[in-house]
Amino acid sequence: PGMPHFPWPKINSKANLFSSCAEMQDYVSARLSERRSADSRYQAYLQYERERASRRNGDGVLRISSPPPSVELASNDSAGNVTSNLQEVGVDEADFIRTNGELIFTVLEDRVEVTAVDTLASVGAISIADLVRVQLYANSENLVVVGRSQQRANSTLVRVYKLAGKAMPQKLSSKAVSGRILSSRMVGKHLFLVTRDDLNVSVGEGVPGSVPSGQPVAMNSSRLSIGIECTDTIQSAVPDYDWRVTTVYSMDVSVVDGDPKSLALMGGGDHLYVSQKAIYVVKQGVRWVEWYNPTEKERSEPPLIVSKIAYNGDSGELAFRGTGELSGRPIGQWAFREFADQETLAVATTTGDINAFNSAGTAENHLWLLKPNAANEKLEISASVNGFGKDEDIRAVRYVGNFAYIVTFKRTDPLFAFDLTDLAKPKLAGSLKVPGFSTYLHPMGTSRLVGLGYDAEDFGDAALTQGVQLSLFDTVKPENLQRLDVKIHGDRFSSSDAIHDHRAFFHDSVSGQFSFPLVERSSLSPVLFSGARFYNLKDDKLIEAGTATHKAWIPSECLGAFTQAQGWRSRFRSMDINRIYKINGMIYTLSRYGTKIHNANNLAEVTASVKFAGVENVCYMNSDDFDEFGDSSLPRRTD
Numbered sequence: 174p175g176m177p178h179f180p181w182p183k184i185n186s187k188a189n190l191f192s193s194c195a196e197m198q199d200y201v202s203a204r205l206s207e208r209r210s211a212d213s214r215y216q217a218y219l220q221y222e223r224e225r226a227s228r229r230n231g232d233g234v235l236r237i238s239s240p241p242p243s244v245e246l247a248s249n250d251s252a253g254n255v256t257s258n259l260q261e262v263g264v265d266e267a268d269f270i271r272t273n274g275e276l277i278f279t280v281l282e283d284r285v286e287v288t289a290v291d292t293l294a295s296v297g298a299i300s301i302a303d304l305v306r307v308q309l310y311a312n313s314e315n316l317v318v319v320g321r322s323q324q325r326a327n328s329t330l331v332r333v334y335k336l337a338g339k340a341m342p343q344k345l346s347s348k349a350v351s352g353r354i355l356s357s358r359m360v361g362k363h364l365f366l367v368t369r370d371d372l373n374v375s376v377g378e379g380v381p382g383s384v385p386s387g388q389p390v391a392m393n394s395s396r397l398s399i400g401i402e403c404t405d406t407i408q409s410a411v412p413d414y415d416w417r418v419t420t421v422y423s424m425d426v427s428v429v430d431g432d433p434k435s436l437a438l439m440g441g442g443d444h445l446y447v448s449q450k451a452i453y454v455v456k457q458g459v460r461w462v463e464w465y466n467p468t469e470k471e472r473s474e475p476p477l478i479v480s481k482i483a484y485n486g487d488s489g490e491l492a493f494r495g496t497g498e499l500s501g502r503p504i505g506q507w508a509f510r511e512f513a514d515q516e517t518l519a520v521a522t523t524t525g526d527i528n529a530f531n532s533a534g535t536a537e538n539h540l541w542l543l544k545p546n547a548a549n550e551k552l553e554i555s556a557s558v559n560g561f562g563k564d565e566d567i568r569a570v571r572y573v574g575n576f577a578y579i580v581t582f583k584r585t586d587p588l589f590a591f592d593l594t595d596l597a598k599p600k601l602a603g604s605l606k607v608p609g610f611s612t613y614l615h616p617m618g619t620s621r622l623v624g625l626g627y628d629a630e631d632f633g634d635a636a637l638t639q640g641v642q643l644s645l646f647d648t649v650k651p652e653n654l655q656r657l658d659v660k661i662h663g664d665r666f667s668s669s670d671a672i673h674d675h676r677a678f679f680h681d682s683v684s685g686q687f688s689f690p691l692v693e694r695s696s697l698s699p700v701l702f703s704g705a706r707f708y709n710l711k712d713d714k715l716i717e718a719g720t721a722t723h724k725a726w727i728p729s730e731c732l733g734a735f736t737q738a739q740g741w742r743s744r745f746r747s748m749d750i751n752r753i754y755k756i757n758g759m760i761y762t763l764s765r766y767g768t769k770i771h772n773a774n775n776l777a778e779v780t781a782s783v784k785f786a787g788v789e790n791v792c793y794m795n796s797d798d799f800d801e802f803g804d805s806s807l808p809r810r811t812d
Contacts, residue, residue: 184498188410194403255755265359267308270752280307293783297341310359333426346429351399358447363489366422373398374416401437409439410478410496415460417441423489436491448511452482474500474524495545497552510572518543523566538562571614582610590651605654609642612672620649641667657713663693679753688753703749719776726766731792765793
C-alpha cells in the first residue's frame, strides 16, 4: 500500500452549541475513531515498508525516512486626561499600570503599589504574591485585578476592590475560573475574560483502529471537568484534533455573588479582538495527525478560524453568531476591525514564507472582509484585496475612518492605503515605499499618521534593522501618500515598549503632543539614553518637546543587564519609563521603580516624585508582556 492520504479537515458549514453532553461525547468519539483509523492505516503502511526494506536489504534494517514532523500552525477623556491608548472607544484593555484619576496602581513583583495622584503619597499595597501575569482595570468605582494562580497554573483569579476617593481599596469579591489567560476586555461594568484550557479527553487503549470508549470526555454531571456546561460549548469549527477549549467569561464586577456567564468553543484561541458589540476568538491553523505531510499550500496558507460571539453591554449576555475561515496569519488584534454596520469584519493576513536571503519567497498579503450569513451562521468572505506586498509580511495595521493602512516589509517599508468606503468593493488607493518599517501606526487627526518602528539597512535580499524610527505621513490624499518627516533614535538594538505594545504610546489629542518610552543604544555599546521622548507637530515637522527619565532609580547592578541587545521581534519592556499619562494638566511618567509629575509646559521641571520602597535590588527585565499572541502561529523571518 502507498502512503495513506489524509487531507486537512474543512471548516464546518455550521458550528452549533452542543444540545447535550451525550452529543459532545459522540462528537469526540467520532473524531477519535477517525484518528485511530488513520493511524491504523499509517501503521500498516510502515509495516509494509519495513518488510519490503528487509527483503530488499537482507539485514532487517529499516531504511526509509522518518515521518515528517507535525506542522502547527482613545485618547483624552471628558476631563482632558490621557491615561490609556485603546484600540476601540469604550472597550477598556488591561495593563500593569492603571489609574482612576484619584489613585495610581502599579504591579510590582508581589504587590500592587497604590499611590495618590495629586501628591504621589503612598496609600498602601495590595498583595498579589499568589498571582503571576497580573493585569489591572481601574474606574471610578472599582479596581479589578486579573492574574494566573501560582498554586494552580490552570486557574485564573479575578479580584474586585471597591474604590472611594483616596482611601485604600477594599476587597469586594474573588472569583476563580478554569484556564490560562488569553486576554480580556472591560466594557462598562462587565469584564470579558478569555481563557484557554485543555479538555480532559481519554483516547482509550487497545490496538490502533479500535473504537474508543463512548465516554471519552471527563464530565461532572452536566459540566465538563473544567466547569463549563456542555450546552454552553460550541462545536469545533474545524473537526481536527485540537482538544483545547477557549472560554469567554462575562462578569459583572458590581455583583459580589453569583457565577459568571460563559460560552466555550472547542479548539484553541490564539488571538482576540473585541469590538463595541462582539468578541472575535481567532484560532490559527489545525492540529492534525503527526505523520501527515501537509501540502505546500496547506503549510504556507494556514487556515485562520474566526468565531464571533456577540455581547450585550448592559446585561453581559453572550450569544454565538457564527464562524468563518480565511487563509494566513494576522499580526495580532490590530489586524482586525469591525465596521459601523456591526456586521462587516476586516482582517489583514500574510500567507507564504519569506526567505530573508532569497528573493524568491512566496509571501503575499491580503485584506479580507467577512459578513455573517444568517442562513447558516457562517462568517463568509464578502470581498477581499489579495496578493499585495509580494515577498513581504505585514508589520503594522491601522484602520482610520474608511481607510485601512497596512505596512509590509522585507527590504523597504511599503505603506499601503486601502479605500473601504464601499465595503462591497474595497480597493487599493495608494502606496509609498520608504526605508525601514513601522510596527505601530497612530492617527494624528484625519490627515496625518505617525509610524513607530525601525530604520533598516539594505542587505542584499534582506535588510538589517537599525535604530528606532519615527515617521510622519501625509494621508490627506491616500492615492498620493507622502512621508513628511523622519527621526532615527540610536542604532541597532535600540528599542521602545510602544513598538510592540500600543498601551505605551501617549497622545494628547488636545495639545497634539505625543510620547513613547525609548532605550537608545549605539551599536552594542552601553545605553546612550533611556526614558521617554516627547514630540509636537509643527509645520508638518516632528519637533522634539523634551525628555524624561527614571534611569537614576535603576539599581547599578541592573544596568549591565539593561544594555543587553534586543532584536526587533522581542516583546521588549524597558526598566526605565513604561507609561506616560496626562492628569489634571500635568504629565506623569511611570515605571516599576516609581512615578514623576512634570510641568506639561516644561518637562524638565519635576513637581513631585516617588520612588517605590523595596525595589532597590530588583532588576525589572520582564519582556513577557500580557498580550494575545498565539502559541501556534507560524514564525516570521528572524533577520
